[in-house]
Amino acid sequence: MDYSAQERAPIKEALENLKNMRVVPFDVPGHKRGKGNGELTQFLGARCMETDVNSMKPLDNLSHPVSVIREAEELAAHAFGAGHAFFLVNGTTSAVQNMILFACHPGDKIILSRNVHKSVINALVLSGAIPVYFQQPVHEKLHISLSLPLQELEKTILDHPEAKAVFVTSPSYYGICSNLQRIGELTHRHGMLLLVDEAHGAHLYFGQGLPCPAMAAGADLAAVSMHKSGGSLTQSSFLLSSARVDAEALRQTINLTQSTSASYLLLASLDISRKNLALHGQEIFAHVLHLADYAREEINKLDGYYAYGKELIDEKTIFDFDATKLAVATMDTGLSGMEVYDLLRDEYDIQVEFGDVSNILAYISVGDRQRELERLVGALAEIERRFRRPQNTLYVKPLPVTPLRKSPKEAYYGKKISLPLSLAIGRVCGELIMCYPPGIPILAPGEEITAAAVEYIENALDIGCNVIGTHDVDIENLQVLENS
Amino acid sequence: MDLWFSEYHSENVRFSIRVDKQLYSAQSEFQRIDVFSSPEFGRFLILDGYMMFTEKDEFIYHEMITHVPMAVHPRVEKVLLIGAGDGGAARELTRYDTIQHIDLVEIDPQVVAVCREFFPEITKSLDDPRLHIHHEDGLRYIRRVKDEYDLIIVDSTDPFGPGEGLFTKEFYGNCFKALKEDGIMVNQHESAFYEGDATAVRRAHKRIIQSFSLCLAYQAHIPTYPSGHWLFGFSTKKYHPLRDFDGVKWKSLGIKTRYYNTQLHLGAFALPNYVEEILKDVERK
Numbered sequence: 197m198d199y200s201a202q203e204r205a206p207i208k209e210a211l212e213n214l215k216n217m218r219v220v221p222f223d224v225p226g227h228k229r230g231k232g233n234g235e236l237t238q239f240l241g242a243r244c245m246e247t248d249v250n251s252m253k254p255l256d257n258l259s260h261p262v263s264v265i266r267e268a269e270e271l272a273a274h275a276f277g278a279g280h281a282f283f284l285v286n287g288t289t290s291a292v293q294n295m296i297l298f299a300c301h302p303g304d305k306i307i308l309s310r311n312v313h314k315s316v317i318n319a320l321v322l323s324g325a326i327p328v329y330f331q332q333p334v335h336e337k338l339h340i341s342l343s344l345p346l347q348e349l350e351k352t353i354l355d356h357p358e359a360k361a362v363f364v365t366s367p368s369y370y371g372i373c374s375n376l377q378r379i380g381e382l383t384h385r386h387g388m389l390l391l392v393d394e395a396h397g398a399h400l401y402f403g404q405g406l407p408c409p410a411m412a413a414g415a416d417l418a419a420v421s422m423h424k425s426g427g428s429l430t431q432s433s434f435l436l437s438s439a440r441v442d443a444e445a446l447r448q449t450i451n452l453t454q455s456t457s458a459s460y461l462l463l464a465s466l467d468i469s470r471k472n473l474a475l476h477g478q479e480i481f482a483h484v485l486h487l488a489d490y491a492r493e494e495i496n497k498l499d500g501y502y503a504y505g506k507e508l509i510d511e512k513t514i515f516d517f518d519a520t521k522l523a524v525a526t527m528d529t530g531l532s533g534m535e536v537y538d539l540l541r542d543e544y545d546i547q548v549e550f551g552d553v554s555n556i557l558a559y560i561s562v563g564d565r566q567r568e569l570e571r572l573v574g575a576l577a578e579i580e581r582r583f584r585r586p587q588n589t590l591y592v593k594p595l596p597v598t599p600l601r602k603s604p605k606e607a608y609y610g611k612k613i614s615l616p617l618s619l620a621i622g623r624v625c626g627e628l629i630m631c632y633p634p635g636i637p638i639l640a641p642g643e644e645i646t647a648a649a650v651e652y653i654e655n656a657l658d659i660g661c662n663v664i665g666t667h668d669v670d671i672e673n674l675q676v677l678e679n680s
Numbered sequence: 681m682d683l684w685f686s687e688y689h690s691e692n693v694r695f696s697i698r699v700d701k702q703l704y705s706a707q708s709e710f711q712r713i714d715v716f717s718s719p720e721f722g723r724f725l726i727l728d729g730y731m732m733f734t735e736k737d738e739f740i741y742h743e744m745i746t747h748v749p750m751a752v753h754p755r756v757e758k759v760l761l762i763g764a765g766d767g768g769a770a771r772e773l774t775r776y777d778t779i780q781h782i783d784l785v786e787i788d789p790q791v792v793a794v795c796r797e798f799f800p801e802i803t804k805s806l807d808d809p810r811l812h813i814h815h816e817d818g819l820r821y822i823r824r825v826k827d828e829y830d831l832i833i834v835d836s837t838d839p840f841g842p843g844e845g846l847f848t849k850e851f852y853g854n855c856f857k858a859l860k861e862d863g864i865m866v867n868q869h870e871s872a873f874y875e876g877d878a879t880a881v882r883r884a885h886k887r888i889i890q891s892f893s894l895c896l897a898y899q900a901h902i903p904t905y906p907s908g909h910w911l912f913g914f915s916t917k918k919y920h921p922l923r924d925f926d927g928v929k930w931k932s933l934g935i936k937t938r939y940y941n942t943q944l945h946l947g948a949f950a951l952p953n954y955v956e957e958i959l960k961d962v963e964r965k
Contacts, residue, residue, distance in 0.1 A: 494820070544850050567845055570819040574850035577823040581857055 202474035206267040207467040258458040275474040279439030285462045288433040291419030293319040295391040298449040299361035300325035308363035324605040343515040344374035361389040371521030376413035389416040398426035402477025407516040428469035432462040500529030530585025544575040550633040596648035607642035612675040624680035628665040689906035690874040708790035710842040742768035743940040744900040751930040756830040762818040764835035765791040767803035774805040819845040825858040834867035849887040856891040862918035872955045873907030898948040
């Protein structure tokens with residue numbers, strides 16, 4: 197395909213044509229191009245409401261695309277260097293679910309790090325796949341997951357040759373990347389599929405000097421959050437597959453759960469954003485890199501903070517770093533990332549992406565200008581001056597290991613009773629519990645509730661982490677399997 | 681020919697000056713810069729469509745933003761000027777022999793170049809050996825500085841555009857840190873008359889009093905600024921603008937001014953009730 201084809205946006209063009217045809221709508225949606233809901237139209241704008249239409253012949257149909265959506269998929273696949281690109285309207289969560297539903301039948305094994313986002317564990321509940329976890333080491337000082345350990349992975353693969361797939365998150369929220377090329381060689385040598393959660397990596401396909409994206413590294417499937425660094429609307433996402441994957445079989449999997457009334461606002465936003473990145477991605481992400489590098493340099497001149505970058509890369513623990521990410525370790529100010537996050541918002545009207553026990557993450561994108569970064573850096577300087585504490589009394593421990601006793605699906609659907617935390621020790625957990633951020637489960641359905649896990653939860657509550665996921669909103673009780 | 685420059689002072693009020701000709705127009709890295717000449721006000725500088733100063737009334741602003749703190753602080757030696765690329769405030773400050781060092785931080789080098797070309801009378805003291813010009817963001821400059829200045833003058837544009845960062849809590853907090861223990865900060869405090877400007881007064885005042893325990897406003901009459909009634913903020917760590925004001929000493933310096941005098945110094949802090957109410961309201965919260 198000729199790259200100039202990327203100037204096209206077939207879904208957007210079809211929507212524009214439809215508008216010019218002045219078709220009389222006797223179909224859904226019932227707001228009839230906004231006329232039936234004045235307040236909503238005033239709030240969102242007439243243009244937006246006119247675009248909110250249903251599938252019809254000139255607009256194609258997402259569940260069985262033959263015209264404009266198929267063209268848009270082909271353009272996207274070409275732009276991302278994939279065999280096929282699927283437009284998803286149920287978020288990257290659905291992309292992750294579809295990768296696992298496609299790769300694993302109920303009871304199949306899947307190899308993955310225990311440090312995954314809760315959405316991955318939820319996908320295991322849906323699919324009935326059996327996780328085989330390996331431990332992913334955590335950076336001693338920064339408390340973030342390191343790159344995926346290849347030896348550990350290889351050992352796990354050799355121990356479980358019947359597993360169907362390996363699931364990897366790269367880049368991490370913080371920008372840590374794994375050696376996907378080597379992981380791909382390893383998985384393929386053992387006849388497994390490589391699934392990559394690339395939610396934080398849409399830009400890797402378009403920028404220069406950035407870590408290698410999953411498709412180029414040889415992954416079979418990749419979930420790409422176009423709405424994060426790619427600029428499309430929230431909840432729109434791409435699922436990429438390599439040429440080795442049977443795309444129409446994958447579409448059937450997607451159709452199990454995808455809305456049959458896919459939003460054309462989301463589809464058009466994917467189409468237009470793909471065009472924008474294909475045509476201008478290089479300059480856009482060069483600018484983002486420049487801003488992030490500048491911010492790092494300035495923050496590292498302040499006392500108490502460490503904005504980390506490519507200097508973290510070493511042979512053994514961190515394979516590559518995505519320098520568009522601006523994560524800042526706050527421990528040396530004596531403040532937790534959560535405290536700095538709150539101070540930035542409450543005292544300085546600055547909203548960052550998140551704060552965890554030891555870091556904050558500021559999301560830098562094409563929409564930022566240097567003057568906003570000056571405010572962020574100025575505010576961090578002020579927070580250090582006004583609020584710094586002499587000693588870091590925070591107590592951060594790595595997540596304790598919790599052995600898997602039942603499959604997540606079995607545990608989720610098993611008969612459960614509620615027990616106070618201390619009495620739940622030794623039983624099998626029936627639900628998810630985690631600190632959010634980062635959203636990595638402390639316990640997942642099917643895992644044994646160890647004394648160390650309960651201690652971890654109690655400590656997290658003590659230091660003010662946002663602990664979520666349990667049926668009991670006060671986090672005093674856990675749902676455990678009755679017969680455990 | 682009927683050529684006018686107009687600026688909206690509110691959505692429903694327009695202020696216009698008859699223009700003789702446009703002398704300059706360009707887009708710098710940061711803003712649009714225009715210079716006009718006019719029969720009534722002489723030459724005037726416009727940034728992003730907003731009036732910065734005219735030859736006819738700039739003396740009022742520049743005298744008031746400098747002489748008021750200079751007549752209160754007993755020994756100003758080191759001054760930081762933020763914004764002020766037109767050189768007007770520097771011109772007033774260089775008249776004091778006691779001042780040994782002035783840092784002028786102006787983000788946009790093109791503003792300085794344009795002012796040098798079209799307003800040589802105002803910019804003449806930019807070449808004073810005591811004056812050091814730094815072209816960078818004020819917010820960036822100040823966060824590296826600690827316990828260094830006797831006086832900081834924030835001669836900012838409005839709280840949108842490139843001057844936005846100079847109306848933030850982090851900026852005022854950084855100024856507090858950059859001042860010596862008896863330092864004074866004076867800032868352009870906007871006007872309380874039209875609602876849009878009054879909102880800016882509230883925001884600036886609120887953020888300053890979060891860092892400085894004492895911030896008093898004082899006023900001047902500036903015909904080309906919205907409503908003509910303009911405010912300055914006087915934020916101080918030690919000296920009170922009236923109780924520590926030494927009019928006799930200031931008069932003995934023999935500095936000739938056209939607007940400022942020692943009687944006016946006292947009167948400038950006597951604000952109209954509606955302005956007092958806006959400020960008190962912010963302080964109560």
